[in-house]
Amino acid sequence: MxxxxxxxxxxxxxxxxxxxxxxxxxxxxxxxxxxxxxxxxxxxxxxxxxxxxxxxxxxxxxxYNPNNNPFLYNKPPTADHVMFLFNNTAFTTFAWNTLWVGLLVVLITLVLGVPAAYSIARLNRPWSTPMGIAIFFVYLVPPSLLFLSLSRIVVAAGLQDSTWSLVLIYPTITVPVSTWLLIGFLKALPRDIEEQAMVDGYSRLGAMLHTILPLLFPGIVAVIVFAFTLTASEFIYALTFISPTQEKVVSTGVPTELIRGDVFFWQSLQAANIFVAVPIAFVFNLFLARFISGFTMGAVKG
Amino acid sequence: MAELVRDAPRRQELDGTRRRLADRDGFLAWIFLVPTVVYIIVLVAIPFFLAIAFAFSDVTAGNPSYDWVGLENFSRVFDDPVFWQALRNTFVFTAISMVLIVVFGKVLAMVLVADFRGKWLVRFLVLLPWTTPVALSSITWLWLLHSIYSPIDWVLRNVGLIEDNSYFLGKPALAMGSVIAVHVWRLVPLAAVIMMVGILSIPDDLIEASRIDGAGFWRRLFEITIPLTFPLIAVAALFGAIFTFTDMAVVYVLTGGGPTNSTHVLASWSFVRGIGGGDIGQGAVIALFLFPLLLAAAILILRSVRKMETI
Missing domain, CATH: 1.20.5 (Single alpha-helices involved in coiled-coils or other helix-helix interfaces)
Known part of the structure; x- marks a missing residue:
C-alpha cells in the first residue's frame, strides 16, 4: 500500500x-x-x-576600383562629395520644396479630413456608411491611372512646371487615406464623451472642438506622419508636372538632376539618400513608439 | 470635466442662430463633408472619367484638342508586344511580391512587438525602407546592383561562387528578380506595421491562458495569432499588392524598363507612351488596365475589414 x-x-x-x-x-x-x-x-x-x-x-x-573591399575604407574617408551635394547641386532647393509642399499638404489634409471623418463617423446620416466606402474606393484609384488626365488639368489651371501643382494635387492621395484612418480612430472613442459635453451645455460643434479633438490627437499625429511620408515619396505626379530644376522635389530632383546621361555622381547621390532617409525615419519612429505604447496601455482599442 | 461645467453658462449666452446651426447634426454633417466631396469630385472623379475619355481620343501632348477615334488606341496598344510583356510583368511582380511581403512582414511584425534590448534602434533601421522616398532608395539599389562595382558581386566573387560579375540589371531574369526584391524590401515594413496592430489588439489574457495550457510558440502562432489577426494580414497583403501593382518609380529608376523593355509594368509603360512619347490616348488605354484588378482588390479589402469590425 x-x-x-x-x-x-x-x-x-x-x-x-x-x-x-x-x-x-x-x-x-x-x-x-x-x-x-x-x-x-x-x-x-x-x-x-x-x-x-x-x-x-x-x-x-x-x-572606382572593383578589387577594393567595398565594405572598408581602402583610402581615407572624405567629405568632399557631401559638400558638393550641398554647395554645387540644387539638393537643398529640392529638400526645401519637399518640406514646404509636405507641410502644406498635411495642413490641407487635416482641414478637409478631420471634419469629413467626424461627419461620417459620428453624425449618423443615412449616407454615412456608403460615403465611408466611397472614400475608401477613392483611395484605391492610383496616381498611375490619373496622371495623364491630371497633367491636362494642371496645364489648364496654369500650374504646369510649378511646385504649387503638387500642393493642389497631392491631397487627392492623402485626404482619402487620412479620412479613412481618422474614421477608425473616431469609432474607437466612446460616444458618451460628446453626449456628456452636450448635456453640460456645449453645442454639437463645441463638443467636437473641446472634447473630441484633443482625444483624437494620436489619430491626427498618425495622419500628419503618414501624409507627409506619402507626399515625400510620391514620384509619378512630380515627374509628370514639373521639369524646371528649381521647382523639383527631392523624389524627382535627385534621380533626374544628379544623374546626367551616363554620368553618375554616385557619392553625392548616396549622400542625398541618407540626408533624406534618416530624418524621416527618425520622426516616424518617434510616432510609432508612442503609437505602440498607446496600444499596450489600452488607450486605443481596435 | 470640471472645465466643461465651468464653461457651460458662457456657452448658453451664444447667439441664437449660430447656436441652432451648430447643434443641427444634418447641417453640420453636410458642411463638414462638402469641401472634401467637392475636392474629390473635381480632382479624382473628373480626371478618372477624363482618363477613360482620353483612351478613345487622339489627344497628344502637342495637340490637346479632343477627337473621337473609337478603339484605334486599343488596337495600336494591343499590337505592341511590349504591352503584353508589361501586363504579364505587372501580375508576376505583384503576385510574387505579395507572398514574400506577407511572410517577411509577419516575421517582422512579431519582432516589432517583442520586448528586447535595443528595440528602438532595430525599429528605426527596420522602418528605413518604407519611410525613404522610393526613388531615392531605388538609386541606392541601382548602385548595389551596379554592373562593375556591385558589393554583392564582390562578395560572390570572393567566396568563389562566380567568376564574372552577374550584371543584375543587364539580364532580363535577374532584372525582374531585382525589381521584385526592391518592392519586397520596401513594403515589408509597411505590412509589418499593419500586422503589428493586429497582434497588439489580441487580448493579453488569451495568449497568457494558452501559454499556461502549454501551447508552444508555433502552436500559438498557427492556432491563435494567425487566425485572430487574419483580417489585418489580408489588409497588409492587399495593400502590398496595390503598392506593387501601381508603382512605377522602382522600374523607372532601377531598370528604365530595360533590358530591351523586359521589365516594363503597366504604370511605367503608360508613362513612356503617354508622357515620354506624348501619346496621351495610348497612355490612357494602358493605365486603364490597372483598374479591374484594383476594383477586385478593393472589394476584398473591404470584405476583410467588415469581417474585422464584426469580431
Missing part, C-alpha cells in the same frame, strides 16, 4: 522538474531566436543605407 502512494507523489515532482527545465529551455531558445531574427531583419533593411553612407564618404580612387 505504501509504495504506490510514495511513487504517485514522487512522479509529479519529477515531472514538474522536467517540465520546468523544458520550459526554461524553451524560454532561452525563444530569446535567442528573437535576437537573431531581430538582428537579421535590421541588417536586411539597413544594409543598403550603411553601404550608402560608406559610399558617400569615399574617394573616387577608392570607390
Amino acid at each position: 505504501a509504495a504506490p502512494v510514495a511513487s504517485s507523489e514522487e512522479r509529479p515532482l519529477a515531472d514538474t522538474a522536467r517540465l520546468r527545465r523544458h520550459y526554461a529551455m524553451r524560454a532561452v531558445l525563444g530569446r535567442v531566436s528573437l535576437y537573431l531574427v531581430a538582428i537579421l531583419a535590421a541588417l536586411a533593411c539597413a544594409v543598403p543605407f550603411v553601404w550608402s553612407t560608406l559610399t558617400a564618404t569615399k574617394l573616387n580612387a577608392d570607390l
Whole structure:
C-alpha cells in the first residue's frame, strides 16, 4: 500500500522538474531566436543605407576600383562629395520644396479630413456608411491611372512646371487615406464623451472642438506622419508636372538632376539618400513608439 | 470635466442662430463633408472619367484638342508586344511580391512587438525602407546592383561562387528578380506595421491562458495569432499588392524598363507612351488596365475589414 502512494507523489515532482527545465529551455531558445531574427531583419533593411553612407564618404580612387573591399575604407574617408551635394547641386532647393509642399499638404489634409471623418463617423446620416466606402474606393484609384488626365488639368489651371501643382494635387492621395484612418480612430472613442459635453451645455460643434479633438490627437499625429511620408515619396505626379530644376522635389530632383546621361555622381547621390532617409525615419519612429505604447496601455482599442 | 461645467453658462449666452446651426447634426454633417466631396469630385472623379475619355481620343501632348477615334488606341496598344510583356510583368511582380511581403512582414511584425534590448534602434533601421522616398532608395539599389562595382558581386566573387560579375540589371531574369526584391524590401515594413496592430489588439489574457495550457510558440502562432489577426494580414497583403501593382518609380529608376523593355509594368509603360512619347490616348488605354484588378482588390479589402469590425 505504501509504495504506490510514495511513487504517485514522487512522479509529479519529477515531472514538474522536467517540465520546468523544458520550459526554461524553451524560454532561452525563444530569446535567442528573437535576437537573431531581430538582428537579421535590421541588417536586411539597413544594409543598403550603411553601404550608402560608406559610399558617400569615399574617394573616387577608392570607390572606382572593383578589387577594393567595398565594405572598408581602402583610402581615407572624405567629405568632399557631401559638400558638393550641398554647395554645387540644387539638393537643398529640392529638400526645401519637399518640406514646404509636405507641410502644406498635411495642413490641407487635416482641414478637409478631420471634419469629413467626424461627419461620417459620428453624425449618423443615412449616407454615412456608403460615403465611408466611397472614400475608401477613392483611395484605391492610383496616381498611375490619373496622371495623364491630371497633367491636362494642371496645364489648364496654369500650374504646369510649378511646385504649387503638387500642393493642389497631392491631397487627392492623402485626404482619402487620412479620412479613412481618422474614421477608425473616431469609432474607437466612446460616444458618451460628446453626449456628456452636450448635456453640460456645449453645442454639437463645441463638443467636437473641446472634447473630441484633443482625444483624437494620436489619430491626427498618425495622419500628419503618414501624409507627409506619402507626399515625400510620391514620384509619378512630380515627374509628370514639373521639369524646371528649381521647382523639383527631392523624389524627382535627385534621380533626374544628379544623374546626367551616363554620368553618375554616385557619392553625392548616396549622400542625398541618407540626408533624406534618416530624418524621416527618425520622426516616424518617434510616432510609432508612442503609437505602440498607446496600444499596450489600452488607450486605443481596435 | 470640471472645465466643461465651468464653461457651460458662457456657452448658453451664444447667439441664437449660430447656436441652432451648430447643434443641427444634418447641417453640420453636410458642411463638414462638402469641401472634401467637392475636392474629390473635381480632382479624382473628373480626371478618372477624363482618363477613360482620353483612351478613345487622339489627344497628344502637342495637340490637346479632343477627337473621337473609337478603339484605334486599343488596337495600336494591343499590337505592341511590349504591352503584353508589361501586363504579364505587372501580375508576376505583384503576385510574387505579395507572398514574400506577407511572410517577411509577419516575421517582422512579431519582432516589432517583442520586448528586447535595443528595440528602438532595430525599429528605426527596420522602418528605413518604407519611410525613404522610393526613388531615392531605388538609386541606392541601382548602385548595389551596379554592373562593375556591385558589393554583392564582390562578395560572390570572393567566396568563389562566380567568376564574372552577374550584371543584375543587364539580364532580363535577374532584372525582374531585382525589381521584385526592391518592392519586397520596401513594403515589408509597411505590412509589418499593419500586422503589428493586429497582434497588439489580441487580448493579453488569451495568449497568457494558452501559454499556461502549454501551447508552444508555433502552436500559438498557427492556432491563435494567425487566425485572430487574419483580417489585418489580408489588409497588409492587399495593400502590398496595390503598392506593387501601381508603382512605377522602382522600374523607372532601377531598370528604365530595360533590358530591351523586359521589365516594363503597366504604370511605367503608360508613362513612356503617354508622357515620354506624348501619346496621351495610348497612355490612357494602358493605365486603364490597372483598374479591374484594383476594383477586385478593393472589394476584398473591404470584405476583410467588415469581417474585422464584426469580431
